[in-house]
Amino acid sequence: MAKTPMTPDDTGRVGSDEGSVPATNGHIGRIVAGSLATGVIAALLLVAAPFIEVQENDITGAVLVGFAVGWAMLAVLSVRYTDRPQRWAVVPAVFMGVSGLLLIVLGSGVADALHWMWPPAVLVLAVWMAVQAHRHLPGRSRRWLLYPVIAVMALASVGGGYETVREHLDASAYPMPGRLVDVGGHRLHLHCTGSGSPTVVLQPGGGDMSSVMGWIAPAVAEHTRVCVYDSAGRGWSEASDTTQDGEQMMIDLHTLLHRAHVPGPYVLAGHSFGGLYVRIFAARYPHEVAGMVLIDSTGSALPASTSAQSWGPGDILARVSVLASTSARLGIGRFFGLGYGSLPQQSADEVGAKLATSASLRSTIDEFLQATASEHEAAALTDLGDRPLVVLTAGSGSDQGWMAAQDKTVILSTNSVHRVVDGATHADLILNQADAAVTARAINDVVSSVRTDRPLD
Numbered sequence: 001m002a003k004t005p006m007t008p009d010d011t012g013r014v015g016s017d018e019g020s021v022p023a024t025n026g027h028i029g030r031i032v033a034g035s036l037a038t039g040v041i042a043a044l045l046l047v048a049a050p051f052i053e054v055q056e057n058d059i060t061g062a063v064l065v066g067f068a069v070g071w072a073m074l075a076v077l078s079v080r081y082t083d084r085p086q087r088w089a090v091v092p093a094v095f096m097g098v099s100g101l102l103l104i105v106l107g108s109g110v111a112d113a114l115h116w117m118w119p120p121a122v123l124v125l126a127v128w129m130a131v132q133a134h135r136h137l138p139g140r141s142r143r144w145l146l147y148p149v150i151a152v153m154a155l156a157s158v159g160g161g162y163e164t165v166r167e168h169l170d171a172s173a174y175p176m177p178g179r180l181v182d183v184g185g186h187r188l189h190l191h192c193t194g195s196g197s198p199t200v201v202l203q204p205g206g207g208d209m210s211s212v213m214g215w216i217a218p219a220v221a222e223h224t225r226v227c228v229y230d231s232a233g234r235g236w237s238e239a240s241d242t243t244q245d246g247e248q249m250m251i252d253l254h255t256l257l258h259r260a261h262v263p264g265p266y267v268l269a270g271h272s273f274g275g276l277y278v279r280i281f282a283a284r285y286p287h288e289v290a291g292m293v294l295i296d297s298t299g300s301a302l303p304a305s306t307s308a309q310s311w312g313p314g315d316i317l318a319r320v321s322v323l324a325s326t327s328a329r330l331g332i333g334r335f336f337g338l339g340y341g342s343l344p345q346q347s348a349d350e351v352g353a354k355l356a357t358s359a360s361l362r363s364t365i366d367e368f369l370q371a372t373a374s375e376h377e378a379a380a381l382t383d384l385g386d387r388p389l390v391v392l393t394a395g396s397g398s399d400q401g402w403m404a405a406q407d408k409t410v411i412l413s414t415n416s417v418h419r420v421v422d423g424a425t426h427a428d429l430i431l432n433q434a435d436a437a438v439t440a441r442a443i444n445d446v447v448s449s450v451r452t453d454r455p456l457d
Contacts, residue, residue, distance in 0.1 A: 028084050029141045031077045035089075036149060039070015047319055054315070056358060057107045059322045064100030068093045088132035095125060115329070119161030126154040159331035163356075166334065170353040176236040178210075178229075183255040189236035190229045190260050194221030198267050198290045198450050200443055201257070202228045205272030205430075206298075206371075207364035209235035209354055212340065214347025215436035216269075216443070223444050227262060229253065233363030235354050244366055246374030250281040254288075265290035267450060269443050271430050273298050273367070275409075276378040283381035291388040291446040292413075295439055296398075296426050298375070299405025317369055325362030333361060342431045381412065388449035388456050389413035390442040394429055395422040415449070417456045 043066025046052060052062045071093035078086040099118065102110050133146045178191025191210060192199075200220050202213045210228035220226040231249050232240035242248055257264070265288050270278035275297020282289040333356030340351040354360055393406045410418045421429060421438050428435040449456050 028078060028082045028086075028138060029145070031082065032074060032086075032137070032141050032145045035070050035074035035077065036145065037070075038073050039067045042066035042069040047323060048316065052104070052319075054318045054322055055107070056322055056326055056362070057103045057111050059319060060326055061100040061103030063323070064096040064103070066100075068095075068097035068100060071096065084136060084138070086132075086136055088129070088136065092125060092129060095121070115160075115164050119157045119164060122153055122157035122160070126150050126157065129153075156330050159335070160329055163329055163331035163334065166331070166353075167357060174350045174353050178236075179260075180236070180238070181256050181260045183252045183259065185242070186232055186238040186240045188229055188232065188238070188252060188256045190227060190256055190262075192225060192227040192260075192262060193217065194223070194225045196224035197263075198224065198265055198447060199262055200224060200226040200267045200269060200447065201253070201278075202226065203253075203268065203270035203274035203278050204228075204231075205270075205274045206367055207355070208271075208274075209351060209360070211235065211347040211350040211354070212271075212343065212430055214343040215433055216430060216440045219437060219440035220443050220447075224447050225262075227257070229256060231363065231367075233359045233366075235350075235360075239359050239363065243370065244363070245370040245377065246277050246280045247284070247377045249277055250284060253277075253281065254285055264288040267291045267293070267443065267446050269293040269295060269439075269446075270297060271295040272426065273371070273374070276374045279378040279381040279412075280374070282384065283378075289384075289387065290450045292384065293390045293392060293439075293443050293446055294406075294409055295392050295429050295442075296394045297391070297406070297409065299402070299408065318366075321362055321365045321369065324365060325358045328356060328358035328361045331356075333357070339427075340431065342433070384413035384416075386415045387413055388446045389416040390446055390456065391416065391418045392429060392439060392442050393418065393420045394424045394426045395420045396428075397425045415455050 043063045046062035046066045047059055049062065052058050071089045074086050075089035075093060078084060078089070099114065103114065130147070130150050133142045133150065137146060176189060178189050180187040181190055189210065202210075202217060202220075204210065204212050210230050213228050217226050217228050230237035232238065232242075232244055232252065240252070257266070267290055268278035268281060269292070270276070272295070275294040278292060278294070279297075282292060334352075340348045342348075343351065355364075389410070389412055391406055391410045393403065398406075406418065410416045419438075419442060421435055424432065424435040424438070429439050430436055445456060448454075
């Protein structure tokens with residue numbers, strides 16, 4: 001009685017009445033897996049390559065070229081070593097390779113156009129690839145290897161399209177309230193309201209932008225002139241090519257105020273990480289600081305460093321920062337959302353729109369990579385003399401170590417007070433209307449002390 005031949009499967013063996021013999025299609029699963037892995041490895045190696053600049057366009061282009069290598073390998077090896085050739089893989093290889101090279105060679109010249117073109121193009125490509133994989137690949141290789149990759153491509157295209165449209169709409173919905181001032185190679189956003197002297201300069205905390213001061217700035221503007229600004233890459237400000245540790249940020253702020261003709265001396269108010277920054281400003285420009293408010297400020301228990309750069313991120317970390325921030329192009333920042341809903345509606349919407357962008361995410365990552373450098377730089381301030389200082393501390397969610405650091409900063413000035421806001425959390429001091437009013441009152445108290453030359457009480 002004749003035996004019915006078995007059909008080929010992913011193991012690469014065919015049954016027959018003459019016994020089982022190897023078949024070349026048995027290598028296809030390993031070739032698919034190896035090719036995809038090679039694409040990832042090639043992408044990582046290219047990202048780390050010294051000839052790839054630490055810029056979003058170059059890093060993204062390097063990733064695409066690396067992935068193109070993987071797809072090209074699948075096409076070549078499947079033709080050479082199996083009887084299931086995957087010639088269709090040439091299409092994603094060419095698409096990704098050409099796109100990547102355009103980004104690397106032409107950079108920003110094509111980036112804006114590609115931001116609009118790549119989401120629909122990748123979605124069409126993903127659907128086409130799914131059809132080709134269904135036609136030409138065995139079940140297990142298709143289900144466990146290619147379909148997940150194609151699904152990620154499709155999701156990325158949808159997210160990328162959504163992000164591109166939202167950023168375009170946000171540009172119209174949330175126009176810049178202030179103006180851009182050139183500080184040397186990039187421009188920073190500055191918005192000043194109110195009138196009177198001394199001028200108050202508000203410094204947002206780590207990862208934040210000017211709009212988080214939506215409760216505080218108007219309350220202070222009723223008493224004196226107040227300025228808010230966005231650090232490089234944040235809010236409406238342009239990104240900078242220089243390392244943005246606290247000292248560089250304060251050099252930029254100093255240049256911004258002078259080029260915008262905002263006269264000092266200033267009352268500086270910094271929240272969280274912003275407390276480190278205003279101390280750096282005071283250490284570097286002591287005669288331009290009239291008073292200070294530290295709003296639940298990050299402490300600086302480290303000794304001053306004469307070389308802040310040595311504490312900054314290396315080249316690899318900088319590349320990782322760019323790579324991670326590029327994920328915002330896929331709408332990931334908007335997917336997770338941001339907890340700023342307790343601000344005035346306009347301010348909350350501005351923060352939600354601006355902090356979801358890749359530029360803002362990269363700026364935030366770089367800022368925290370520079371945290372140690374900023375702490376060392378802030379430690380350079382050891383004496384404010386008798387200039388008024390209010391140390392404002394959240395009464396909820398703070399441990400003994402945090403409180404001890406707050407107490408330590410009080411002794412920076414002989415004219416200082418330490419106020420604990422019962423029930424308020426770290427974020428409440430700027431985001432919650434009632435607690436932000438306490439913060440604004442502390443700032444106004446320092447302004448009054450400067451004007452009248454009377455001690456704080």
